Amino acid sequence: MPYEPSSIEPRWQRYWDDNGTFCAKEDFSLPKFYALDMFPYPSGKGLHVGHPASYIGGDVLSRKRRAQGYNVLHPMGYDAFGLPAEQKAIEEGVAPQKSTAEAVENFRRQLKMCGFSYDWSREVSTADPDYYKWTQWIFTQLFDKGLAYEAEEFVNWCPALGTVLANDEVIDGKSERGGHPVERVRRKQWSLKITQYAEQLLAGLDTIDWPEMTKTGQRERIGRSEGAEIHFKLVGHDTPLVVFTTRPDTLWGATYMVVAPEHPIVETITTEAQREAVRAYQKRTASMSEIDRQTTKDKTGVDTGARAINPATGEQIPVWISDYVIYGYGTGAIMAVPAHDQRDWEFAKAMELTIRQVISGGDVESAAHDGEGVLMASGPLDGTTTEGGVAIKAAIQWLEQHGCGTARITYKLRDWTFARQRYWGEPIPILKDEAGNVVRALTQAELPLVLPEVEEYAPTGTGESPLSRAQDWLRVEEGGRSLVRETDTMPGSAGSSWYFLRYCDPKNGEAFCSREKSDYWMPVDLYVGGPEHTVGHLMYARMWQRFLHEQGLVRDPEPFQKLRHQGMITAFTYYDPDKRIVPYAEVEDRGAHHFKKGTDIEVVQKIEKMSKRKGNVVNPDEVIREYGADAMRVYICFLGPMDQDKPWASTGIKAQWDFLRRFWRLFFEGDADTPRVTDAEPSEAELRVVHKAIAKVSDDIEKLALNTAISALHIATRDLAQLGTTARAVLEPLCQLIQPFAPHIAEQIWDKGLGKAGGISYAKWPEADERYAKDDVIKMGVQILGKTRGEIEIPADADEATAMAAATANEAIQKHIEGKAIVRVVYKVGRILNIIVK
């Protein structure tokens, strides 16, 4: 039988299923390894090659760890709540429960076809009531501790669609569907106090092995900044206007104030004369999207008519509103120091407000001076230097002495809006009275609060979730009172914030996860997922873990010890001179250029994200049908470094398929299935080849440098074929080396070619023998004055004299040293010989 993936792959997939080969063991005395992939949203479209590409790294390492004797937890599940299923429900009337179950079926089938070594007995789905019971329970714990609260938050309200939209459903201030205008309106909804964990989330980053870029992303999102809070009295009002500033030392230069247009204080301080203008400006801001507000940097604003008193100068200064001040940050109000802040400077110039320099240096007529200097026009602080934060410290001291301010730290991080006005999500387990006041959270015994089936998934038109239509479900009689359930549901990021814990104990009916099991399995040893989750999911999951840790429910403060990203699989897209897409099948490759088939029309090749619209999506089903899962896996590994984006090329996969067939022929005669392995004594040359491969592949897997590991397998396969190897002692470990990458062919060879029973997965991983993995005699470059002039062959550990003897005996070298004096010799064992002549 020739190499036929279509028959051997299903055979071994069945074998793994029947034998529970990849089920994690409940033996806590073994060393553990937890390899986690970010679970997918089960889209109705099924898998594309990007999915297997992101799962291959964890699978390869899991397979190696099993062979190394680890108890491996490598699970898979589904992040099943989400908008596409809800959209399908609205458009086609299909219940999300049903469409999601079908999509999950399909995903599972496709994932199994890829030969991933998942422990399918631990599969979870966030939309399963047995699962979301605990998502809801964790919410009730957060609620009990005051970390879940209701507050007025801004939402994207689309009057035409009668619904609230998610941020990514809003494009340029219009709804993604239909292009209707969207407004930002305030609505009471649930939030989680992630800000309370800001400091911990920041500090924790120093304890984990994550890509620096991702840590930086989180640090920026948390956005810690040190400064002071300053109280400004308002003329004719009792409550002061509080601002946050990082530059309290510039207080003497504060010549006006700015309050965010949404700030509630605006209503009370605006004078009659200004009311109309203020209202108009507020309305204008509300209709602008967040993006618009941030891209238009032209300064606009309106004077409220109110006057504040600068506590340092005693001067009355105007209070304006402007959209360059953000309501959610700091106190939503600033003291403006136009001389030393560029934004304030631009605003002051536009509105013709006073600019007063209080730090020496620069030219404040042409731009704000935000560099160092010495305080001036600052009363008691005159002459203080700003260097080393001296002036800031002095200013804070002054504020505290005069009772009008204090040191303060703020964060950019906002609380986590934990509610969506949608159907397809976890119901929030809260009961309210008729007036809308929260009465209590549901108890553990009352959970799960199952999402009721409804007739109609379309928006209610009032902004409420479609759940408000489920009257029977909604109303609860309790102690003679009639209560109503919360109708908002949780956001998509709820269920994914703790799923890694559920995998440790997926069937537990008493708790979300027993402490014993999470203590054993956690933290995750390798977490692989896309960099797009840097500030969302990865931050939320860390917060939940921190909370559960504080409650004594889990041991570790951080869930993911080591994180790695995978790049996107892109594809070549071709455009004709009119910039129209030319399908791949109609493109002809002529050397360096590409043409439309049978014509002289040149097309431009571009690398782009795979998308249906571009017609460049590659479906794993088709790839597997043509070449098998093993070839696909090997090809994906070979494409390039795991964390880089890389283009899919159909010629490339064929090459790996050819490689697997060459590999197969090392073990079987021709295309027959007669094994050719013998117990012959291996030659030294053969041992050298295989031990080098063992060393290289083992090492590369640890580094997740899968492309170079495959390259090493290519070399070993080629060399052993040339040597005509039949020795079991060489071929057996070689088969084990390919197992993590191409597990089906490895199992088949292990069974039929090598006659080994019990499967290859737990066969002890081979060790490289240094004697064979390292060369005794090496080729070394010889440089004259740093330029390579020749090559010598010497023992790897040769001393300088030996190397020089070999070099001077070399003709090419002789030519360069003849008649010259050797001034110096640089010799590094095993690396280089450099002769400096004069």
Place this chain on the structure above:
RNA sequence: GCGCGAGUGGGCAAGCUGGUAAAGCCGCUCGGUUCAGAACCGAGAGAUUCUGCGGGUUCGACUCCCGCCUCGCGCACCA
């Protein structure tokens, strides 16, 4: 605008703490095999002293430092 990452033959790439640049794969050329093709096996070319450009450190720079260009990603009026 700020931050991060990258730039190596026609394409994808490798190159460890600075030490013979280009392993491996595609594509290309030639040869063997074949009636022919496919597949297979083998060989070879690919740098106009070379790693985006310009400088520096060094016996020696793809690797380190400075400046610039291009591309990608993230953040973005955060006081």
